[in-house]
Amino acid sequence: MTSAPLLRVRDLGVDFSTSQGVVQAVSGVSFDVRAGECLAVVGESGSGKTQVLLACLGLLASNGTARGSALFADRELIGAGERSLNAVRGTGIGLLTQDPLSSLTPHLRIETLLTEGLLDRGLATRAAARERALQALRDVEIADPESRLRQYPHELSGGMRQRVALAAALMCGPQLLFADEPTTALDVSVQARVLELLALVRSRGVGMLLVTHDLGVVAGLADRVAVMYSGRIVETATTDELFRAPKHPYTAALLAAVPRLHGVAQSRLVGIAGDPPQPSARPPGCAFAPRCGRAVDRCSDSRPELTASAEVSPLTTAQGDSMDGRAWPITAVACHRPLQDRAEIA
Ligand SMILES: Nc1ncnc2c1ncn2[C@@H]1O[C@H](COP(=O)(O)OP(=O)(O)OP(=O)(O)O)[C@@H](O)[C@H]1O
Ligand code: SF4
Ligand SMILES: [Mg+2]
Numbered sequence: 317m318t319s320a321p322l323l324r325v326r327d328l329g330v331d332f333s334t335s336q337g338v339v340q341a342v343s344g345v346s347f348d349v350r351a352g353e354c355l356a357v358v359g360e361s362g363s364g365k366t367q368v369l370l371a372c373l374g375l376l377a378s379n380g381t382a383r384g385s386a387l388f389a390d391r392e393l394i395g396a397g398e399r400s401l402n403a404v405r406g407t408g409i410g411l412l413t414q415d416p417l418s419s420l421t422p423h424l425r426i427e428t429l430l431t432e433g434l435l436d437r438g439l440a441t442r443a444a445a446r447e448r449a450l451q452a453l454r455d456v457e458i459a460d461p462e463s464r465l466r467q468y469p470h471e472l473s474g475g476m477r478q479r480v481a482l483a484a485a486l487m488c489g490p491q492l493l494f495a496d497e498p499t500t501a502l503d504v505s506v507q508a509r510v511l512e513l514l515a516l517v518r519s520r521g522v523g524m525l526l527v528t529h530d531l532g533v534v535a536g537l538a539d540r541v542a543v544m545y546s547g548r549i550v551e552t553a554t555t556d557e558l559f560r561a562p563k564h565p566y567t568a569a570l571l572a573a574v575p576r577l578h579g580v581a582q583s584r585l586v587g588i589a590g591d592p593p594q595p596s597a598r599p600p601g602c603a604f605a606p607r608c609g610r611a612v613d614r615c616s617d618s619r620p621e622l623t624a625s626a627e628v629s630p631l632t633t634a635q636g637d638s639m640d641g642r643a644w645p646i647t648a649v650a651c652h653r654p655l656q657d658r659a660e661i662a
Contacts, residue, residue: 321348322523329383330367339595341367342547354524356534359544365527369494374401406433410485414497420469427465433488452483475506492523543567546592546603550650563654566604610653622650
């Protein structure tokens with residue numbers, strides 16, 4: 317029996333008003349994240365990964381609008397007011413971004429950055445918040461936390477800043493962590509340490525929505541993966557299944573572009589010929605068709621819907637909640653000609 321999801325996203329869309337009209341950056345995205353589980357969202361630059369996170373937290377740019385539903389602990393986030401969202405940000409859902417320098421307000425000391433969430437919400441006295449900040453720094457293995465509290469973000473190394481940003485994201489004890497490219501800006505040795513810390517956070521029961529370009533990070537941390545292409549999820553599977561037998565040609569191309577799976581530095585998403593379409597100029601059928609070696613006429617005319625895979629092994633048939641009567645399959649692919657076995661994978 318599976319637990320109810322912490323976060324239940326259904327049919328999420330993000331539109332931006334631009335000088336060229338309204339563009340759909342994200343469309344029809346659905347997934348669940350449960351306590352203690354890590355769902356990785358992967359895909360090339362511009363596929364919509366960050367906008368999914370921002371939409372759930374009500375942090376889209378002013379020209380953006382979110383559609384659909386994102387239920388966090390039975391609270392609807394899409395369309396919620398600032399007050400309601402503020403009650404979730406930090407305390408329910410922590411956010412760790414790619415660039416710790418920009419996520420840590422530069423003119424505030426580390427102590428203020430770490431304690432302001434607790435103090436603003438009246439969740440702790442100043443002394444208790446300071447004590448918690450010291451413990452949070454110890455948890456992310458920052459030496460001499462007392463003196464770090466007096467420093468400003470620019471006085472810390474990149475790796476230390478990301479660990480402080482992680483401490484800040486966890487200060488209010490969130491049930492869920494959104495981690496957007498948490499290791500991209502870091503040296504390889506520091507990446508490994510941050511990954512270990514994220515694994516520790518997850519082992520304490522915190523759910524994780526992890527956005528990354530890096531399939532090495534996925535292999536090391538994620539239980540399940542959602543592959544995004546041009547604003548949509550095109551494949552979702554357990555991490556093991558995805559690496560063992562990708563069904564979408566795009567997923568297979570991503571994996572083929574990785575020199576080896578267990579080498580963080582060597583595993584960026586690179587090397588697929590061609591570019592994804594601009595959101596304003598998607599082809600009418602499958603958005604991957606212009607780059608896909610398996611494309612047939614039908615692919616250019618009709619867009620394939622995400623459909624539960626027929627070859628779901630017993631271990632992966634666990635269905636999502638039935639809160640709206642619709643179970644959410646864990647293994648699904650949006651392709652008219654999905655790959656059937658490894659022999660078909662180029
Ligand atoms: N304010 C905006 N106005 C118009 N389009 C936007 C705006 N913000 C983002 N977009 C578009 O939304 C799409 C998805 O962007 P998003 O930031 O989610 O990509 P991503 O998958 O996170 O990419 P990366 O890996 O580079 O971070 C992109 O095409 C981007 O240009
Ligand atoms: S639907 Fe067609 S073009 Fe799209 S990924 Fe599948 S085979 Fe390729
Ligand atoms: Mg992004």
